[in-house]
Amino acid sequence: MFGWEFPPHIAGGLGTACEGIVKGLAYNGVETLFVMPSASGDEDQSSTTIINASDVALDYMTESLSEYTDYIRFIRIGTNMVPYFDPEAFSVAVDRERLMSQKEYRVNYGQKFKFSGKYGANLMEEVARYAMVGSTIAHQRKDDFDVIHAHDWLTYLAGIAAKKVTGKPLVVHVHATSFDRSSNDNIDTRVYDIERKGMEAADKVIAVSDLTRSIVINRYGIPPEKVVTVHNAVDFSGREDTYQERGVKDKVVTFLGRITFQKGPEYFIEAAAKVLKRTSGVRFVMAGSGDMLNRSIRQVARLGISDRFHFTGFLRGADVQKMFALSDVYIMPSVSEPFGISPLEAMRSGVPSIISRQSGASEVLKYAFKVNFWDVDAMADDIYALLHYPALASFAMKEGYDEVNRMKWNNATAKMKAVYESVIK
């Protein structure tokens, strides 16, 4: 299994999902070797064996290697092509990159490459090197596995290389596509090409929702019979309930996530302004960071609601739980969301959630309130109702809590196991 990150050091949801998947697979009797570019050694290896690509020397040559070195030469462009990356971190990365730019880029056989495993400005280089190291690992361990499973485009090249070297079947897992990361259809074509290559080379494609499955079929031209939907789950074991003393008496409506085009922050702000016209005693919080943050702040000021609409900046770890514990309504107005794990987290914390129909999560959540992302009136209505009709709120709270607790990786990974079985000849 090729991943990019694994808890505890994660930047996005991909690492968390991978952890759930390997644990669920172990429960279903499937052993995994989890390869990642940069492991720290403090990952939980009770359900999988972690292979740190930074520790592996490149010793296996394939004729296809030259196609990756092309990528390496290609990377010297300072664009932020990655979704999981906030602007501040990006500028830091670009500066670091500039410092390094004097250095020549070479592929050194017999040497190790220290991956950052992050989503930096040299991401494309890391992706290509990861593919090369991936083929080495696949060759060394070829007797230890039956299926190659690659998570998202970052690891597809590694998956393809491993398949070439070993002839073993490849499953690619689509957690998100280029179309979920860009505004309109303004996609990064280099990423798109890698995604399409991965899907084409794969024996089966797993999509995290029907929404994503249809993108894979329609936008990447993959035959429908090759694409299987396995909805994400979420692992709440070991989660303590966070109690947070409230500072404000008002009800709190929260948006939590990257503040980018596809998360629909402006619809949340518009809905907030509508609710504030009708009622007081409510505050809105936008937690997170992203390239639409500044624009959102201006929008809030322009609407004159900045005493009732708060920004927290990027929240991590315990602060996320704290934020949920302080919330009365959670909202995810995404324009395009392959799955969207955050409403599950919110509902697990007993917070009724309003989510857009343009999210994979809306396919599986019965007790979330669903609206179209552009329908700010409906959003405002739902917010108002959840704030003012306690019976509705407590029903959504209780049922939502039970619902997300029933969504287990054990069930989702049973479906993955079936996918594996279908590709092993």
Place this chain on the structure above:
Amino acid sequence: MKKSICLYFQVHQPTRLRLYRFFDIGKDSHYYDDYANRTILRRIAKKCYLPMNDLLLEAIESSGGAFKLAFSISGSAMEQFERYAPQVIESFRKLAETGCVEFLSETYNHSLSSLVNESEFTHQVKRHRKKLKELFGVETSAFRNTELIYSDRIGAMVREMGFQTMLTEGARHIMGWRNPNYIYSNDGNRDLNLLLRNYGLSDDIAFRFSDTGWENWPLTADTFVDWLKAAEGDVVNLFMDYETFGEHQNADCGIFDFMRALPSFVMSDPGLEFVTPSQASSKHKSVAELSVPEAISWADEERDVSAWLGNELQKDAFNKLYNLTEKLEIINDPVLWTDYGHLQESDHFYYMSTKFFSDGEIHKRFNPYDTPYEAFINYMNVLSDFIIRVDERINE
């Protein structure tokens, strides 16, 4: 008649806010970064206020009273001196005792209240007057508004409060062909004299002095006195931040030597003399009324109030703040008044300025936040807590 040289130095320190998060709202009503405020104040006291006060005191004493100048010290700065560097109060007191130093009135918290709220404006001016009297035993007759902000309407309010003299900027777009080196008066109130800053000569000291790329670098006191002599008019107003000396302009660049030499060069010239603002105002006659319908200030290229109220963030925060005045008056609680005053400091709004490209250098220099957005978020979080406190008291 001798040409008057009128020196006025502004002393102000903002009460910087701590990193105040959404999670703090309703829980923690201490808003200030005491550590930063203490550290910065002590640093500037050591680099600027104390050595410069000593230098000026010496110059006054050795001039036999001929060297005169004026200070305006914001209430926020006075509070910080009392708390973190009482020796600065002591050294200003010594200057006050010479009788050669005029202290000017301003708003207690270096606020922008004159732009929107007359009752809050007069309230703050009274508070500031009381504090000056208490600390230095002085009375005031001349007024300096925050950042030299002035308009016809503000002038009328200031006259109403009993001041005869007000200081403002000789802004080019207001002056047109007119010369700032004369006394003018408020449009409609001939008994409020206006002293206009000569921004060219003031900025030669305040901004260009240490600029090695400037054609007149290095500037010496005798050259500068030649320029003063060449300036046409009755009075040359040199107004600048006091922190120019030792803080904005480092001691290494010779700014202290320049200021040590300047008084004697001026006084040894038969055509020049030092006056305080009130003396300048009574000595010279107003040559004309000056019409200023829109507020001007001494800031940035525009010389208007856009550094504080230029964008939508600043305007929203400002409106939310001043919507509270009536409630504060009803509650009339000293603790709330104190916080309300600090939240009015113009600096908080300056930090939210998005005028990064033309005057960004200056803005950045005085800004503890990386971006105007951060400044806005932090301020609004604090203000939200304050609003909760006010509303709780109103509902009691």
